[in-house]
Amino acid sequence: MMSLNYAFGFSILLLALVLLNIYFFYTLNTVDRKSPKFNIPSLKLDVTSSIVGDIYEYLNYLPSQYRNKNPKFAVIKKNLITSFNNTKNVNPTSVWLETTSWSNNNSLFPHENGAAGKILQMLQTSHIAFVDNAPKGTQLKLLFLIEGNQKVYFKPKRYDLSHTIQGSIYAGYDRHNSEVFAYYMAMILNFKWIPPSVIRKVHMDKDVLPVATNGLKSTILKKNDGVSCIYGKCFFCKANETVCPENNGELEGAAILYLDKQLKVYKSPWRRKVKATLSRKRLLNLINVAIFDFLIQNGDRHRYEVYGDQIILLDNGKGLGNPSVDELDILAPLYQCCSQSQLGDI
Numbered sequence: 001m002m003s004l005n006y007a008f009g010f011s012i013l014l015l016a017l018v019l020l021n022i023y024f025f026y027t028l029n030t031v032d033r034k035s036p037k038f039n040i041p042s043l044k045l046d047v048t049s050s051i052v053g054d055i056y057e058y059l060n061y062l063p064s065q066y067r068n069k070n071p072k073f074a075v076i077k078k079n080l081i082t083s084f085n086n087t088k089n090v091n092p093t094s095v096w097l098e099t100t101s102w103s104n105n106n107s108l109f110p111h112e113n114g115a116a117g118k119i120l121q122m123l124q125t126s127h128i129a130f131v132d133n134a135p136k137g138t139q140l141k142l143l144f145l146i147e148g149n150q151k152v153y154f155k156p157k158r159y160d161l162s163h164t165i166q167g168s169i170y171a172g173y174d175r176h177n178s179e180v181f182a183y184y185m186a187m188i189l190n191f192k193w194i195p196p197s198v199i200r201k202v203h204m205d206k207d208v209l210p211v212a213t214n215g216l217k218s219t220i221l222k223k224n225d226g227v228s229c230i231y232g233k234c235f236f237c238k239a240n241e242t243v244c245p246e247n248n249g250e251l252e253g254a255a256i257l258y259l260d261k262q263l264k265v266y267k268s269p270w271r272r273k274v275k276a277t278l279s280r281k282r283l284l285n286l287i288n289v290a291i292f293d294f295l296i297q298n299g300d301r302h303r304y305e306v307y308g309d310q311i312i313l314l315d316n317g318k319g320l321g322n323p324s325v326d327e328l329d330i331l332a333p334l335y336q337c338c339s340q341s342q343l344g345d346i
Ligand SMILES: Nc1ncnc2c1ncn2[C@@H]1O[C@H](COP(=O)(O)OP(=O)(O)OP(=O)(O)O)[C@@H](O)[C@H]1O
Pocket: 136, 137, 138, 139, 140, 153, 174, 195, 234, 256, 257, 258, 259, 260, 265, 305, 314, 315, 316, 317
């Protein structure tokens, strides 16, 4: 009798252990996968890539902290807005002196004590001493020399904000608002390796033509209605693809601080495929840039500039093309690195 009781007790224990085991393996496999509350819209995907499918599948099971705004952000936002609005008593000479002599391991430009707002204010409103073509690159852009002897790149508006770019990720002209958006987003992400950039409007007849170089004048056409339009000087610039002022005579664009610094230029190793051997720091830096580019949807980081040993974000004009497309290829430096554990190999 005693041994029967004992055997019964033992089998109950065994059963309990087996059930516990099943439960354990079940939770192992389903952790983070309980009742997805967040369903991302189904998008047209390149189903040939399993990574792309995996990423979208996993998005449904992200832990809740990734879906809620971090309360710490309110303070960061308030400080940033205060800094951008600090535009009183700005002295151009001292702003540019402080800005161009700035040398720091954490940022390209000063941001403390409202410096960011002062720089933006100067970029947006300073008197323009001369305007020339900026022939570097494939896109039409101008070079301004503003009060205080500061150079500025001006990428003109080519599209209305509601315009959607169709076609490849490289399609279309640069988007001036993408440059400006990139700057503000980088500030929010605390990535301080990007030139300040702000929307500026210049009057064609009052601000540009009187101070235009002869080179620029030779790329300006007078249209039938008497309006002066620029076709500029660049790799893709054509006389029939001009930029014209709005009805009020103003030309809108992104005013981007020009960096008179020693920059090294590298071809992106991802422009075809990864061939180069990269240092750990450079690889992590490229992954950061890829995440940034994914957020602005810039798939045109074919080249990157390095200052010291830090990648800087120059040329952010190919973002914001089509709000209903998520181009996941941009994240290749991130997901290829994780799937092939390249970090361990170098
Ligand atoms: N803010 C800046 N300060 C200094 N140099 C700059 C700045 N922005 C761009 N450049 C330099 O000018 C070159 C052309 O600029 P950018 O890349 O913005 O033009 P792009 O027409 O878009 O060129 P691409 O078609 O090759 O992408 C870049 O190679 C970069 O080295």
